[in-house]
Amino acid sequence: MNCSSELENKIVKTGLCTSCGACQGLCPYWLSHRGKTIQMFSCDREEGRCYAFCPRTKTDLAKLREEFFPDADYIPEIGPFYGLYMTRAADADIRAKSQHGGTTTALVELAMRKGLIDAAILTDAKGGVNPKGVLVKKPQDVRKYSGSSFQIPPVLATLNKALEENRYKKIGVVGTPCKTLAVYKMKSRPFPDNDGNAGNIGMVFGLFCGWGLDWEGLEKLVQRHAAGKQLEHMDILPSKFHQMVLKTSKKQMEVPLEEIYPIVKGSCNYCVDMTAEFSDISVGGARSSEGWDVDQGWNQVIVRTEKGVKLIDLARKEGILEFKAVAESNLEKIKQASLNKKKTGLKNLRKLSGSKNNLIYLNPDEPGIEKACVDMA
Structure with a gap:
């Protein structure tokens, strides 16, 4: 069976497709319409980037971590880890237009100004309905795309098209866990002679995610x-x-x-990643003892790579972000929430496959998955 048919039969038709767009913008065969991934034509390739990049095809997570996060500590519940921070954008204008504390907007804008990235793939949320992926080329334009949508547009199709143009050499990407995993599968260059300029992918900014909506x-x-x-x-x-x-x-x-x-989008039931474990920096809404009136203006940030450390330190030095102390209990709460999501996803994958040992796109022996399986026993 060719890779296109495999993707259609094993991912799209089974309800695993996340609509991330990783299979799109590569060829004429895959498109998206109103949140649905559509195969326009079949192709005769036995192997293809569409199948290799998909976050719901079989993935060796441990191998990806070894390649891209060799020096980070590893916490099974939440992935590679350099540190946890509580932050918000110092710029009140960014905060006013952002989902919570504006940390992601401030960091992407800073990374572009300092040349850490030269463009960015963002989502134009449009208030939350009918969002779309956009390629942002100027740092002053980043804040135009603050805010979130719970619909899932095929943002990575925009990345694939930007990579094909080969104009920008350090493209930053902001996305939810399914998207960031797909990006790291791209970065691993499964087909070195046909990698779609994956070396032009720069920093990856992950977003905490519970689920998206149909x-x-x-x-x-x-x-x-x-x-x-x-x-x-x-x-x-x-x-x-x-x-x-x-x-x-x-x-x-x-x-x-x-x-x-x-x-809730059906494919989200099979997700085991709450904190975008494959990213340089992950950002989510804050949770603390101060309550929602305070927390809604702040973010929790997990730094996962040396690039992430460099950027967060630069944001502190230049006053781009405001920081406050992180309660000792916060890390444990994030770990527990993430573990709960893993357990729910594994339960649903077992139900879908009809077997306790068949997790479809995951390896039961992978440390983070194994811990969740043990906890479920």
């Missing part, structure tokens, strides 16, 4: 609660609030999670 399901939900209104922001609040928030310029609407759970 494209059409979210559109219908927004239509019910905010018909005819232009959304400016959406967010899932901490679990104790049990709600999603939709905001326009004049109104805030609270949607109970009972309306959200049925539209």
